[in-house]
Amino acid sequence: MTIPLYVGVDIGKAKNVACFMGPDGTVLIKKTTFDNSLTGAQQLVAKAKELLAKEGCDHPVFGVEATSFYHFHLMNFILNAEELKPYRPTVYQLNARNIKNFKKSYTPRGKNDAYDAFVIADNLRFGRLPKPYEVDEMYLPLQRLTRYRFHLVGSLIREKSYFLTILFLKFSNYGDVFSDVFGATSRSLITDFYSPEEIINTPLEDMVQFLVDKGHNHFAEPEQLAKELKRISRESYRLQPRLTDSVNLILETSMNNIRFFEQSIRKIEM
Numbered sequence: 001m002t003i004p005l006y007v008g009v010d011i012g013k014a015k016n017v018a019c020f021m022g023p024d025g026t027v028l029i030k031k032t033t034f035d036n037s038l039t040g041a042q043q044l045v046a047k048a049k050e051l052l053a054k055e056g057c058d059h060p061v062f063g064v065e066a067t068s069f070y071h072f073h074l075m076n077f078i079l080n081a082e083e084l085k086p087y088r089p090t091v092y093q094l095n096a097r098n099i100k101n102f103k104k105s106y107t108p109r110g111k112n113d114a115y116d117a118f119v120i121a122d123n124l125r126f127g128r129l130p131k132p133y134e135v136d137e138m139y140l141p142l143q144r145l146t147r148y149r150f151h152l153v154g155s156l157i158r159e160k161s162y163f164l165t166i167l168f169l170k171f172s173n174y175g176d177v178f179s180d181v182f183g184a185t186s187r188s189l190i191t192d193f194y195s196p197e198e199i200i201n202t203p204l205e206d207m208v209q210f211l212v213d214k215g216h217n218h219f220a221e222p223e224q225l226a227k228e229l230k231r232i233s234r235e236s237y238r239l240q241p242r243l244t245d246s247v248n249l250i251l252e253t254s255m256n257n258i259r260f261f262e263q264s265i266r267k268i269e270m
Contacts, residue, residue, distance in 0.1 A: 005057035007048055008121030009074070010113045011067040012036060016074065018044055019117035020051055025125055028055060031114035036070060041077040049083050060089045063124040064133075065099050065116070075133050091133045094120060102126075149268045156261035163254045169239055169247050171196055173232040177225070182258065185214040189229070191252055195244055196233035204230070 005028075006021040016036050020029040028051055034040035048060050062078055064071045075091050078084065103119045123129075136143075160182065167174060167181075167190065178186040189210075193199050199207070207226035211219055219225055239247060 002059040003055075003057045004059045004061045004125075005048065005052055005055065006121045006124040007044075007060060007062045008117040008119065008124065009044075009062060009064045009071075010116040010120065011065055011071045011074070012113070013070050015113075016040065016044070017113040017117045018047075019114065019121045020047070021118075021121040021125060022055055023057070023125070025122065027118065027121075031117065033113075036074065038073075038077070041074050044074075045078065045081045045083055049087075052087055058087060060084060060087050061124050062089060062091045063094050063120045063129075064091065065094050065096055065120060067096070076135055079133070079135055092124065092129050093133045094123065094130070099123065145268055149265060152261055152265050152268065156258065156265065159254060159257050159261060163251065163258065166247060166250050166254065169243070170251065171233070171236055173236040175232060177228055177232060185211060185218075187255060188214045191248075191255060194248065195239065196236045197238075199229055199233040 004023050006023075008019045008021070010017045014036055015033055018029070018032050018034070019027065020032070022028055029047070032044075032047060034043045048062075052058065052060060062075075064075055071093065075093060078089055078091050081089070099116075099120060102123045103116075106119065164181065171190070174181070174190075180186065189199075192210075193202075202210075204223070204226055207229065208222045211222040211225055215222070
């Protein structure tokens, strides 16, 4: 039968606070603070090893509240620490919401790092814990790339949505003239023409040639498309002259952001 030493760790970007607890709930060390760094992690492991010998415990159980990425290095360090390998340490990555709910069974004390570390340690003692954390060097790189791609896609969606709201100021009736507002020809039209008036004043043959060049002869009826662009330009609201430069600059930089996100996603997928 193992005799556990429970270690609750409240994580911070710069500092971590640990509470050491015996198997019967006795608080061995209420609060010890250490840097969230390699040196600080070494100090935590050394203190755990010291208490294992002093208290006659043979199995350290660490609980770390998931806090952004601030807990990542510490968990891996504990599992790989040579000093603790004879004791077969177990590390739990605990969900902050679960800790918050568990904390409700205690008398409210507000936000306190030492108290939070105690609650985490006591949660370890009571059980009902998730699967222990394991260092997964095979799938972790793919996990990080997948989550970063998800972040990029979300950023791209938000940027496109913002772009479309600003586009309404410049070209309120742009609508569905192109199957894809963010297609190459549409992008060029939005950024190359200063205003709907410029489209209206551009000779039809020049407008047709613009569509042919930018669309690489993709459009079956470029003249009809040019006429439709002139029509919706006439029906669009007119933007105040003093605002036009600002709106065009926003659209240009927003389009650059969209290109960046698209390029980044393609690079991740290569």
